[in-house]
Amino acid sequence: MRLAAILPAILAVVAVVAVACGGGAAGPTQTASPTATVLASPTASPAAVTTPGGERTPLTTAEIVSLLRPSVVHILIEGTTFSVFGQPIPTEGVGTGFITDDEGHIVTNNHVVFINGETPARNITVTLSDGRQFQASLVGGDRATDLAVLKIDADNLVPARLGDTAQLEVGDDVVAIGHALDLAGGPTVTRGVVSAKERLIQEDPYMIPGAIQTDAPINPGNSGGPLVNMYGEVVGITTQVIRGTAEGIGFAISIDTAKPIAQELIEKGQVERGYLGINMINITPSIAKEYDLPVDSGVGIGSVQNGSPADRAGLEAGDIIVRAAGEEIKNSGDLLKVLTEHRAGDRVPIEYYRDGDLQETEVTLG
Known part of the structure; x- marks a missing residue:
């Protein structure tokens, strides 16, 4: 029938x-070869031990944190919302991001740097793990996939190593790093497993295919932080736009989904899907x-x-x-x-x- x-x-x-x-205006178009490599192909982490047979030995959680800490940044935004009567109300927000190249590009969530997902933050302050602070420029954001790219003008940056979500298996251990609840003393580290892959996050205005589900705790402030495999490679970007209704359900945007989106944001400032x-x-x-x-x-x-x-x-x-x-x-x-x-x-x-x-x-x- x-x-x-x-x-x-x-x-x-x-x-x-x-x-x-x-x-719509927030989506990708075919372009020429990239002129900037913001999200490079994965390479073996220098901290990962390779056996004579070519297999890598997983790192400990402490080793992963040591490897990723210089790449993870604290993001403070300042902006303005409006009351029902149209009166301006100053607002602040906190999130996480991670450095992706030597040029100072930082990947985070769109909702971290856009007020109510739509209005760009007035000021964006990025703090590195060594305490240095920079005013970041907003390169662009894609609301549908909740991704955004920032840029800072800084030297001696440590880009995060990027992994391959296709190599990730359900049941694999993962580590989430982020500034949960904006607690003092540096980022919070949580560990869990990949509970599922290829989840579709679909709740207006978000449309995120191929998301990773994890039981690693993801709290406010974690948004935009890396989800890392046991070889110290970023495989996902944690997001708080969709929160599980049950205990132990969190989501991350697949790095395989994020790469082309972030690249287009760098090249065009927006995505024309x-x-x-x-x-x-x-x-x-x-x-x-x-x-x-x-x-x-x-x-x-x-x-x-x-x-x-x-x-x-x-x-x-x-x-x-x-x-x-x-x-x-x-x-x-x-x-x-x-x-x-x-x-x-x-x-x-x-x-x-x-x-x-x-x-x-x-x-x-x-």
Whole structure:
């Protein structure tokens, strides 16, 4: 049975994900080769011991802290909010960030340096582990993925080593470092495990695919700090925008998601995210069985925006997307991840089912 014929029934019980496929001023575009290397490819940490067989020996938590402490910074922001009567109210906030290159770029959360996620902070003071303080400039922010980049003019910086989230396994130990609750005496260190990968953080205005779930405690002030593997490499950026309703649930933005976003912020100051122009429905085994669909996973198209890239590529309500850009699409999170990794103008091949037949088209993202 074609999905379009049963959409009213499905929509009665399944929420439509009316997100990612919309565009906007806070999202990425295809660019030429990067001119600055803010987020470099991972390399072996100099503190990690390599065996004759080429395997690295995990570090202790104390060794990780010693390695990362010079890279982790305290961020104090000053700004202005307004009362319901329009009167200005001075406000301050605290967060964490980490240095990513010798040029002074610092990655943190967007909500740390934007008041209410929208208005840039008036003053941003960055304090290094050696006590030096600098006024930081705001390079740019992306509200959707809760990422921002700052820059300070300083010498003798120690950039953090970046890891590869793809190499991270559920159950691996991780360490979170950040200025929790703005306590005096330096950053707070907590340890936990990777509870899950590929979580989709989706709560207006946030749309963060591929997030890491961890039970390492993440408290206010931790936001923007690094989540580190046991080789001393940053694999995630902790965020407080979504807090688990249960004990022991915290989230971090995958470093693999963060790299292209941060790079584009450095190059352009903003992200111009490509879009498809569809509303999505997650296809589950129970839905597939009840409505006799040809596949038990994928992304069903609830509707297509007129004149959108999806419309121009011939996609229709009722189609079920199962592959995009060569990646298997099992749910909306998979599709959002593909869109996050691509830019406006990119040509993305899409495989989909229509009337039980597998078909293919190419979409030029808007």
